[in-house]
Amino acid sequence: MKKHSLYIILVSVFFSCSGRYKSETTIPDIIPKSSHTIIKVNALNDFKTLSSSNSPFEEIQIDSLLNKTNVLNISNPLYICISDSSSAYITKYSESLITKDSTLNNITQRSTKDDIYNTIYNKDTLYYRIIDSLFFGSYNVKSVEKAKRNDNLELKNLLLTTDDKNLGSIVFKKKKKNTLLLKDSLSSTYDIIDINAEPNTITYNGITKSSDSLFYINAFKNTTPQEFKLSEIIPANTKALTRIAFDDFTVFSENLSNINGSPKDSIPDFLSSSNEIALFNTKTGNAIAINAIDESLIKESLNTNSIKETYKGVTIFNFYSPNAFNNSLAPFISIKNTAFGFIYESFVVLAYNPKTLQHIISNKLNNQTLSSSEKYKSIGNSLANESSYLIYKDGEGLYEFLDRGAKGYNANVVQYVYDIDFAHINGVLSKYKKRAASNSVTEDFTTKLPSEILIKPQTVKNHRNNTHEIVVQDVSNNLYLISSGGRILWKKQLNAPIIGRVEQIDIYKNGRLQLVFATQNRVYVIDRNGKDVGPFPMKFNDAITQPLSVFDYDNRKNYRLLVTQDKSLLMYDVNAKRVNGFKYKKASNSISTQPKHFRIGSKDYIVFSQGQKLEILNRQGQERIKANGEINFSGNSIFLYQNKFTSLNKKGQLVQVDTKGHTTIKSLGLGSNTKFETTSKTLVALKENKLKIKSQVVDLDFGDYTAPKIFYLQDKIYITTTDLQSKKVYTFDSQAKLLPNFPIFGTTSAELQNLDNKRGLELITQSDEKTITVYKMN
Structure with missing residues (x-):
């Protein structure tokens, strides 16, 4: 909710100006007066997840209404207006709003009167009309026929206080019994809240308002x-x-x-x-x-x-x-x-x-x-320190209030903070889980996919709440986005397996992140809702042979997408146009590592291997540094370590090239077939059962270990590797010490991340071919 003082300012401004001129029609102007609940949906897929999350709160159980929006290609906030007899959908109109998709079996045609159109979708007919560039739709034709401008200044001013960055907003009109607000009295004219959802928690804030002096x-x-x-x-x-x-x-x-x-x-x-x-x-x-x-x-x-x-x-x-x-x-x-x-x-x-x-x-x-109480403390951060009126219910108290199952919600509070003639509302509805003992590792959740997992789980950022989510691909080439609580948010059919990792970019420079990656003949950019963005996917006749490289040279979100095709490099911008200024001549051998961008001082370097040569280019694709000598590359990636371009040769020796092209070789003491990874200052290497972290060497049990991974989280370095034979995941700190309560069960390499943005990290691995398992490290 925006600063609530805005409400007071808006009221005075609108009352002083409304008599001077007639403003353009806005969405609040055409909301039916009969609506007792108005839901503004900013993130449709996320709101669907909230609605279908077995929540016991009837105000957000609107699955049937949300599912009927599948015929609409929503890109702006959607208002769902609910009355006793019907419901209406209002949003900004565009030519692409009605989805043209043969799989939906929908047909759009114009009715014979009142400029009302109808679209048949899943045997239901959606009627709609365009009112001053606004879409007004309903599955009840009488609602559309009656649609007109209603000057409700108070409702308009209240809706202007909502924040599009939230999951959605809800307006309740003259509703005394409200399960979401835990109240069954208080005769307010309007309650309005911005609502958000995190794993096991619903949070909201807003206003309660009435013109009745007896409020x-x-x-x-x-x-x-x-x-x-x-x-x-x-x-x-x-x-x-x-x-x-x-x-x-x-x-x-x-x-x-x-x-x-x-x-x-x-x-x-x-x-x-x-x-x-x-x-x-x-x-x-x-x-x-x-x-x-x-x-x-x-x-x-x-x-x-x-x-x-x-x-x-x-x-x-x-x-x-x-x-x-x-x-x-x-x-x-x-x-x-x-x-x-x-x-x-x-x-x-x-x-x-x-x-x-x-x-x-x-x-x-x-x-x-x-x-x-830890349970009450867990919700305290979402509340104001001082309040006028507060309601709290644990699971049993909520059950008695709802007169039905509370579905695990055991820490629930709503507070009201009085301010002039209205009150601020803050609410938290939470499924509190007792914190495990210090240093313990507990299973947080598992998610089972219909098919076997092909591309290992990795994490991506959710720009809406700064948590992280999981992306994974199965053998049917379906890509899944899984919430930080383990719920499958969507799946999308791809044409082939993803090459390398999924990256994220902010293509519109507005803080909203998209997924970007390559398959053998495609480059995809996918938004948070699982939909293709702009001109993507790009299609290629020749095979893409290395993971897609994403460069942001100056951290200004002017992204470059570098596609590798055997010996060739093709540079594109986010409009899927070739960057003419990049003119790399074809390599003499197949490019054998993913091209990477490094910045040393004020200079940019694009680095990769081809044949026995380390290529070091500038932004234009021209050779910036000529590396001395040939390198018999081992297949490991190129890293920037100690400000030098670093990899291993087939003997397991560390090969480093400085910015003058000088090459040095030294032994790690592990031999051939060594797997390694570095940060700018930390090197980790693994050969058979010997794990080297900086200068320390750890003797592991004999087994078949995955390549070590380094994670820098919460100002600490962690290293993971998994023994595929014994199905054990190991996690070490930067001093080569095994963390308490490790190893734990896992069948693939593991990834560490702070998924829920709360205390403690999560470790993501698999427990079988179809199941993602997430552990909480306390």
């Missing part, structure tokens, strides 16, 4: 939100809680009395020195907790001299106003009977059952409170 959030008018200090007394195993907060109880109570139409003296006097009140549910019963500003004053008001018992040094007293909270704080808090209480530090806790109070005292003394 219950207005009870917090002229008060200041407070820090959630009551979390220090509420037990960690609390099922559910509702909490209100204010800096001045007198102001709050007057506001609430005016809204409820109840006398002010109906609210207990002892609350006058409080700034937080919470109702919460424990396994032994319900309780009220109060944070007192003045402990001595509240003690005096409560008359704590009548002692029921002393439990673990804490006095439990009789409370002589057991019905004090029946309706006095409605609709926020209501409890029928609070006969007993205790005071601990600044906290007052009241309940009907003394056993409930004993349970709360024990948890406090054992530091098992909500504030110390």
